[in-house]
Amino acid sequence: MQTPKSNRSYHIDGAQKTALRSSSDSVSSSLHQTTRTEKDKSPKIIERRSPRGRVNEKRSSELSDLEAYIAQLQEELKKAKDQASSSEIQKRQAQQEVEEGKRQISVISAELKETNKQLIEISSSEDDRLQELCQISQERDKAWESELEAVRKQHSLDVGALSSAMHEIQKLKKQLEMVSESEAVQAKRAEIAEGEVRKLQFELGETLTLVERLEADVRQCRESEVQAQKLLSESQRMLNTVNGSTYMIQSASSLSLKSEQSENYKAANDQITHEDKEDINQLHEEISHLQLEASRMRAALDAAEVRYQEEYIQSTLQIRSAYELVEVAKSESRMRQAELEAELEKVKSNMEELQAKQKNENEKPRLSDKENVWASELKKARASLADTKASLLEKENLLQAIAEEQEKLKLELQKSENEKAKAIKEAAAALADAEKVCESKVTHLAQEADGNSRRVAQVMEQLEAAQAASTEMEVELRRLKVQCDQWRKAAEAAAVMLTAESGKYMERSESLDSSYQTIGGHLGSPYSDDDMDDVTSKKKNGSMLQKIGVLWKKSNSNKQM
Incomplete structure (x- = not known):
């Protein structure tokens, strides 16, 4: 979108260059007649062009x-996405394995039921023996009742433990869902960060174009400075020629030519100073625009860094909280597992004691019907204990699978976080490097602009000094013109007086000849009149010579000054 603006600026600069060249050509053509000999002696100025290639x-x-770095970042992002998809596939495979484990556990539970049925059948064959044993164990009925109550209490405790374990498993599932949601939020934030990085890259491209435009403007300013230096050299050469020609002025025609040349030189200097001022103002405007762009880029980078830091802190806090929750759930599950294992050991010990008692009682005679009831209750208790064992095994397997999945998720989260942090750090480092490069370029351009402004100020001072010298020369030329007019008038007056004196001398000689021929009594009067005329003429001639001498001394003193 900025290419037409740059074309317009180049077009305007080209027009300014042509105008400067035309003005310099006109000035050089107007002064070519008077400064031909000095131009031949002056050294040629060699133009130097900056290596743009x-x-x-x-x-x-x-x-x-x-571009290679951006492509590398895109490849790394693709790799991260592929890893995320592979982690999802692994999760699905783990879920399928859990379902297969559940199916196997159901098959094992069915087999356990069949074994329990077989045990019941075997125990039914032994009922006769148990009846005999029941008669002997009437004395131990109270002990059996207490033991059964204890078993019932343990069974109720096992049921409560199972319910609490199921509740904890649900909590763990909720925590896993929260972790997955936090992963989605982090992915969204990573996408937002990528968008901001792209925006910053676009803004960096714009700044680079602006820097290129500024470099072109600086080159144009250098060219204008070279032209101004050329004009200064020409003006100095013209001043030297004018200073040399002031001593050679002898006529009014040469004075008029010099005055016209000084007027043309003054107009050219005014035009050059006006164009230089316009270039300087344009440079200052562009430098201020660049400074504003740089400040805006710095503010955007600071805001992006602040946002990234805030999002990184929030994500780390969320991950830490999720890890803490998982650790708490793990510790609680381990505690409950230890408690359940202790209870299972107690139940096993009770079962072993009951089995030992049964073996001892099998050797005794048959028991009564009451003891048969107690035996059936014992069988039921055994079956319930087997069921609890199976359910506990299932829950242990589930807890182990959940723990393994949590560890896998932790590893995947850590990998993804490390990769994202690394990519963001690399992007931030690249942005910081680009910012430093832009700042160095801007500072370099600002220094060059300051140097150009100083050079232009020096050129302006030299032009002002040249203008002052030209005005002084104009005043001196006018004064010399006035002096020449005075000298001309004095010369004309002297010529008139000399012609008049020559006529008087002729008349005097004629009168002397006539007086020698006349009578001696008439000799006194003409000599007295002529003597008076001679005295007055000598006085006038002396006064005129004094005036001419004073004017000559003034002209010599002005030449020495």
Whole structure:
């Protein structure tokens, strides 16, 4: 979107260059007649052009490096996405394995039921013996009742433990859902960060274009400075020629030519100073615009860094809280598992005691019907204990599977977080490097602009000094013109007086000849009149010579000054 603006700026700069060249050509053509000999003696100024090809090659290499770095980041993002998809596939496989374990557990429970049925059948064959044993064990009925009550209490405790274990498993499932939601939130935040990075890259491209425009403007300013230096050299040469020609002025025609040349030189200097001022103002405006762009980029980078830090802190806090919850759930599940194992050991010990008692009582005679009832209750208790054992085994397997899944999720989360943090750090480092490069370029351009402004100020001072010298020369030329007019008038007056004196001398000679021929009594009067005329003429001639001498001394003193 910014290419037409740059074309317009280049077009305007080209027009300014042509105007400067035309003005310099007009000034040089107007002064060509008077300064031909000095131009032949003056050294030629060699134009130096900045190597634009190397700068363009460096920029192209930098752009290619940035594009390669962006492609590398995109490949890393694709790899992270592939890893996330593979982790999801592993999760599905783990779920399928859990379902297969459940099916196997159901098959094992069915087999256990069949074994229990077989045990019941075997025990039915032994009922006769048990009846005999019941008669002997009437004395131990109270002990049996107490033991059964204890078993019932343990069974109720086992049921409560199972319910609490199921509740804990539900809590763990909820925590896993929260962890998955936090992963989705982190993925969204990573996408937002990627969008911000793309925006910053686009803004960096814009800043680079602005820097290129500024470099072009700086080159144009350098060219204008070279032209101004050329004009200064020409003006100095013209001043030297004018200073040399002031001593050679002898006529009014040469004075008029010099005055016209000084007026043309003054107009050219005014035009050059006006164009230089416009270039300086344009440079200052562009530098201020660049400074604003740099400040805006710095503010955007600071805001992005603050957002990234806040999001990183929030994600770390959420992950830590999830880890803490998982650890708490693990510790609670381990405690409950230990308690259940202790209870199972107690139940096993009770069962072993009951089995030993049964073996001892099998040797005794048959028991009564009451003892048969107690035996059936014992069988039921055995079956319930077997069921509890199976359910506990299932829950232990589930807890182990959940723990393994949690560990896998932890590892995957850590990997993804490390990769995201690494990518974001690399992007931030790249942005910081680009910002430093932009800042260095801006500072370099600002220094160059300051140097150009100083040079332009020096050029302006030199132009002002040249203008002052030209005004002084104009005043001196006018004064010399006035002096020449005075000298001309004095010369004309002297010529008139000399012609008049020559006529008087002729008349005097004629009168002397006539007086020698006349009578001696008439000799006194003409000599007295002529003597008076001679005295007055000598006085006038002396006064005129004094005036001419004073004017000559003034002209010599002005030449020495």
